[in-house]
Amino acid sequence: MRRGDAAPSARARLDTSRHLALDDAMRARTWYSQWPMPSLEAEAIVLRHHPLAEADRIVVLLTREQGKLRAAAGGAKKTKSQLAGTVEPFNHLRVSLWFREGKDLGQVHGAELIQAYPGKGLDLGSVYACSYFAEIVNEIAPDGQPNPVLFRLLLASLKACALRPPTPALVRYFEIWALRACGFVPDLGRCAACGRPVAGEGFRFAVASGGALCRDCGGKAGAGGVPLGVKSAEALEKMMKLPPEEFMILPFGQTTAAEIEQFARRLLVFHLERRLKSYPLLREALQGGV
Numbered sequence: 001m002r003r004g005d006a007a008p009s010a011r012a013r014l015d016t017s018r019h020l021a022l023d024d025a026m027r028a029r030t031w032y033s034q035w036p037m038p039s040l041e042a043e044a045i046v047l048r049h050h051p052l053a054e055a056d057r058i059v060v061l062l063t064r065e066q067g068k069l070r071a072a073a074g075g076a077k078k079t080k081s082q083l084a085g086t087v088e089p090f091n092h093l094r095v096s097l098w099f100r101e102g103k104d105l106g107q108v109h110g111a112e113l114i115q116a117y118p119g120k121g122l123d124l125g126s127v128y129a130c131s132y133f134a135e136i137v138n139e140i141a142p143d144g145q146p147n148p149v150l151f152r153l154l155l156a157s158l159k160a161c162a163l164r165p166p167t168p169a170l171v172r173y174f175e176i177w178a179l180r181a182c183g184f185v186p187d188l189g190r191c192a193a194c195g196r197p198v199a200g201e202g203f204r205f206a207v208a209s210g211g212a213l214c215r216d217c218g219g220k221a222g223a224g225g226v227p228l229g230v231k232s233a234e235a236l237e238k239m240m241k242l243p244p245e246e247f248m249i250l251p252f253g254q255t256t257a258a259e260i261e262q263f264a265r266r267l268l269v270f271h272l273e274r275r276l277k278s279y280p281l282l283r284e285a286l287q288g289g290v
């Protein structure tokens, strides 16, 4: 500043900085407009992929921010592509995606691996379990609807599979929590017919009845539905409180395991209206057949 010049007032300084900021913003906008900008930065888990063209794939992602999304991964099958080996099933990623207005299919602009699941050196059972979890999520999650509980469940269950081989308890945990995250598990604490608490006495569960039925109401309804004894009811309560890596190592008797399996399978098939392709292989692995 030359001697004698008046110092600019605080207001003038503010105006100047505002104009500079606007100029910068205008320049930035002009520069960036030459490039397609990612319209979504997201944390994602790859549920599945299928071929699109010779070198491209369509990937189905469960994102923490926007739920289930589909995007084309250009060059994902080329070994030199940045996306090759990254947008693979069960991988936990940070992705940037472009979406054209009105289009459901996005495009993967970039992907950075956070963690690959189930990890190297683990048994086939872990791979089958990850496939089964991803298939359930792919079937149960509607497109474009964020479901943070489902995202956390999938991530925690993949991590559990990386720690140790999956157990039937982990599979039941995933099935029932996935259904619950999507609002498909009714209140199991009270009888759906008379409202009596059923904790401590077990109950009968019929999908069509819309919930648990106490001994009296379950008896009146006939022999339909799945009986869940006291131990099974207790196991379901624990399932709601524990993380998957703790629940998966709890010891359950054969009857309890069979009752919970029947309960989870009936509920799952009823709500998905189809059988899941990856389940038979997983079941065989859990029974020691693989």
Ligand SMILES: [Zn+2]
Pocket (backbone or CB within 6 Å): 191, 192, 193, 194, 195, 196, 213, 214, 215, 216, 217, 218
């Ligand atoms: Zn009742």
